[in-house]
Amino acid sequence: MGAVKNKRMPRAVREQQMLDAAVRTFGQRGYRSASMDEIADLAGVSKPLVYLYLNSKEDLFTACIRREAVALTAAVRAGVGPGLTADRQLWEGLRAFFTHTAQNPDGWSVLHRQARTHGEPFAAEVAAMREELVAFVTELILVAAREAHRDPSLPEHEVAGLAEALVGAAESLAAWANATPGVSAKQAAATLMNFAWAGLGGLMENRPWSPPPPLDSHG
Template sequence: MTDIRRRRVPRPVREQQIIDAAIRVFAKRGYHAASVDEIAELAGISKPMVYLYLDSKEGLFLACLRREAERLVAALRAAAGPAHTPELRLRAGLLAFFTFVTEHRDSWVVLHRQAAELSPAIAAELALTRRAVMTEVSGLVRAGGAEDAGPACPDGEAGFVTYALVGAADSLTDWMTLHPGEPPERITLRLMNMVWVGMRNVLDGEVWTTPGREL
């Protein structure tokens, strides 16, 4: 039976509450249109607390970015770890992704859907977190196609496939919101169906030649 209304809340707890609120507002409005006023109000405290704990609007956004990126990466790793075959590994990774996005829609929006040209510090951090996610997916992809692990930053054909896969999954995120009943498992299955066979071709560097040559 937890307390209903706490006035004096210890700092670490408040910080998380603030970040929770910030993620929702940043996701709803985008970085620039989000106002610290709204975040503070949603967190149930006054603006000065936000600045005391997180320093600035930028610091606030960075904190959101870091926390959620960690969570997502952890989810991907935890899922891929125990899988025994490449196929299962990719499937588990995708499932983890769709589950994460289903449960933390706002986090994904904050991580991946911010409009261009943020401040340098934010741009840098965003590049970092995106690369971390890409690297994680890239691991799933290469493990599924070729035997070697390769470098940290996805390159070559694996990079191509990673970008395509992440883009498809990201976009399907929107499809999911239009089909609320659909469970993550079925999305995962469909996507596996759609890309698993073709991925090899690209990873092995084959080029599609079939019908015409007028390209």
């Protein structure tokens, strides 16, 4: 019966079934240890069919990275509704990020661990996703900062580094939260929100921290 169902399954649905199996296998076993036999068996199809649809293990892994990257960025963008205050936008974006990575731990493992450690072109795929997230966060902070300062010409580089740091912190915290029992997505988001908004709140109120003058070398 299973074989008959597979034959009647639309190609797009069957391909997603293969990608589901591949993400689970790559995420849990790692790229090197995962086998095409194992992926095909988990997907309920033959190994030749996997190769027919997705060409090679490398192409299959790349397809997994792209699918998971699109899903993550879409989740973050969908979480940030229009018309929200700056802190609420950041909060909703962080909560969407941590909720998605918690609900899709294998996909997050593929993006955060596997793709980055097996060279090009895999690392480049993840870098592209990360650049999109950083650009999105930069725009969120920039719009809020320009409104708070009443300065539409506030340069992007003033906040770009903050966005880069925030995305990096979110990535590390998501990996920690997924590996730490009892830490919810909401708790992880609140942790980073409390850490980040102390600094961003000062920026919005035009009172950024400045480095102190150098100590007198003789004193």
